[in-house]
Amino acid sequence: MGALVASSAVRTCFGDGAQTFAALLSGRCGAGPLRYGDPAALNVAVGYHVPDDVGGDHAGRAGRLLADCLVDAVRRAGLDPARQRVPVLVGTGLRELGGVEDWALTGTPFPLSRLDFGDVVRTALPGVADVVTLANACSAGGHALALAQDMVESGDAEAVVVAAADTMTRSMLAMIGKVTPEPGTRVRPFDRDRTGVLLGEGAAAVVVVGEGGPGPAVARIVATGLSCDAHHETSPDVDGIVRSMRDAFDRAGRAPSEVDLVVAHGTGTALNDPAECRALREVLLAAGGDPLVTGVKGAVGHTSGSAALVNLDVAARCLEHGVVPPVAGLREVLPEGAGLRFARGERVATRPELVQVNAFGFGGVNAVTLVEAA
């Protein structure tokens, strides 16, 4: 059992997937001045923005980034949704709630049909009928990926487009500003002196097909494990995260010690990074594993609902190119990370065989995906 990623398209502050990977390998940080809302009032000074010549102005920006990725991924997979039934699952944290905020602040009309991404998908991909918008916070893309694999494995569909998009809302920025003493200048995942999370705009789309599907594939998804902490509204729980990892290995029929690269969630928050480290130690290290650990949020910010698919794209490129980018912004590893082998400072030449991709979200929703070369 498994599924193939026939194509993958992402948009981050650095551009498309190839540009993003090149920037990651160079250790670059895409943070810049916050270009949304009122930075002083929000107590947030920095964002990881997609360039405006790609995203346009902020109204409907998530949808435009999404449409870009959808068209790109579907074209490269050689898929024609007008000729075959192709369900589309869109993961998102914040939907187009920025439009609701604009409406509240200025009276700019906001049709409710634009809150989810159904219309955006049907316009970008003529012929598509089934569009599901999953608002699963920062692991939305990982959840959509799990369901897509279930759909192709069960024969419900031959191909499924999994996509994700998130930009920013004032309300989420306000919550970040509210819990941050000093506005952060960049995300420092797994750093002892990390200062919290900052948002990154992003979108992604992957075409998932069954094993033995026609055409080339960029990676093979072995399995995705899911769990909900059911522990706390916003604080992650090690036990819940561990369950999602074990679920992935159970579904895959693989051993945790086989993982040789982790593309971690790593948000640079006080709570996520220690919990994620403890879970990795409990599941992978305790089983005799010694994986390299990397993460992208120091470079591209937290792309929320897109984060899992951005990680997946990076994992596929690590598999293809035999090189792993360092964790941008990581200077000194937090105490809970002792024993974990982080990619620091420089790119690491290595050819991983089994990659674990982590995504955890508000509400304790966890998705862990195992990926290997196609």
Added chain:
Amino acid sequence: MTPTLLATGWSVHLPGVVLAESLDRPGAWAHAAAPGPDQAATLLGRKGLLAKEPATRLALCAVHRALGLPPGRRPAGPPSPRTAVVACGNLGNVKTVADIARAVSTEGLKGVSALDAPNASSNVLAGTVALWFGFGGPNLMVCSGAAAGADGLRLADLLLRARRADRVVLVGAEPADEVASALHGTVDARGGLRAGAACLVLRRAEGADVVGGAALALLPDHAAWPRPPHVVLGPDGFDPVRHWGDCHGAQGVVSAALAAHLAVDDGHGAVGVRDGSLAVLVEAAGGGGG
């Protein structure tokens, strides 16, 4: 046709609606009170409701009733990893989000409460149901507009078939605050927005070790009924939206749960739901209940 799903519990929770007045042969369930968001403590107990949005409270009430729990009680012990949650709704946090944006623009962060942090995320409803009742399985928040309920039913079926859960708590909820109602006014609906919730507790029909319940056959959009239903819910039959108002993203769950009540609790035989992309035939399972 083999029913794909077995419902072992259900509830329709529409505060302010006297369900019995509209129904032929209403059972005791249709006379039960549905406390509104501000009275949710009468069902749920007082602890833990602070800063919970109305849609979240309604969802908790609906799940509480579908599980048949006594007032103020909830399951104790570690989370049950084999129970998934599929929540459907679009408007639960729009008022919070609008209020936060307004507060920031007039008084900065002083006007914002950190207690609202979970509510800034659109999946607060699904996560809160899991946390409240201890459901540790996959947790999905479906926000596909009016089709969310229909999507939720299909995803519940998928989670069960893919063995990701032994039990799925499908819940739909929408509020009807001024922001939600204003946004809902921009869509073409058969009724105004109605605050409400509903829940179905679902298992796989094959091999279920449960006696009774409601069997749900999920049909493709335009498929003919495998058997003619005695009652049809939707625009072509008894239309809950025209009678009680539109629960928008929760409507599909409301209609399906109402069908389970009618088929099993009230002995109406086969009850069909057909509305937009939702088509489901509901009957008493194993010949029980009518």
